[in-house]
Amino acid sequence: MSFSQPLLALSMGIFVFGILCVILRRSLLAIFVGIELMLAAGNLALIISNHHWAALEGDDAGLHGQVFVLMVVIVSLAQLALGLGMLVAFHRHRSSLDVADVNLLRW
């Protein structure tokens, strides 16, 4: 029995949880966690699809899905580093992590 489709459903569920985390939580750190969850769900779908494709096509399929997962991991680390830097600066100015207080660009 192949578990590709249930695990693709799981990746979709993790993505939904990430979206809910971004929408419902008010803390900026929790929103970062939600974004990371969405990226991890995309990684899971890429890995499962690559395995599925390799099982169908053999050696010609390659590991392109795994390469893209590595890229996504690096990009997520970069955005987290920059986001946490912005979060420290914001907390220094406002002493808060609530998204309701993030109105620095409002005019």
Next chain:
Amino acid sequence: MSAILIALVIVVILAGLAAGVPGRSSTGGVLAFGITLCALSGVFVIFGAHFVAVAQLIATLSLTLVLFLFVSMLEGRRGAQAPGPERLHSRLGLVLVGGGLGLGLLAALTGVLPSWGGPAVDPPAGFGGYRELAGLLFEEYSLLVAALGFLLLAALVGAGLVSGRGADR
């Protein structure tokens, strides 16, 4: 054997999501997030992506540690306040979504949904090995690797600059 492992990993992932997303404190949420991503690395190993699983595990552990430190330093005890009624409703909705998702996956894994399935053929030998992956990275995707290196460097420098602004006030 792999069915039991996958079922176990799915249970861990769902437990981490159910504990983390509607959780009361951000500290618990961050720890549950780390557990979820470590379990995802287990899925990667089951699907033959060993090198990616190790990379994801290292990234997850460092990320969880950094987020835990940030939560501890920035939020303190304010994250452990009692929730209001509207937040209780949102948590109840999240638990219902998670429970429905878990039941659907359990039904799929036990064969209740017979239309689900796919090729039971294993991938070719050596699939997911570091030699093949490194060859692909440094031959076909060398420009992308270099660009991502610059992106990571720029992000680190930018994070240092942004977080240092206003520190002398």
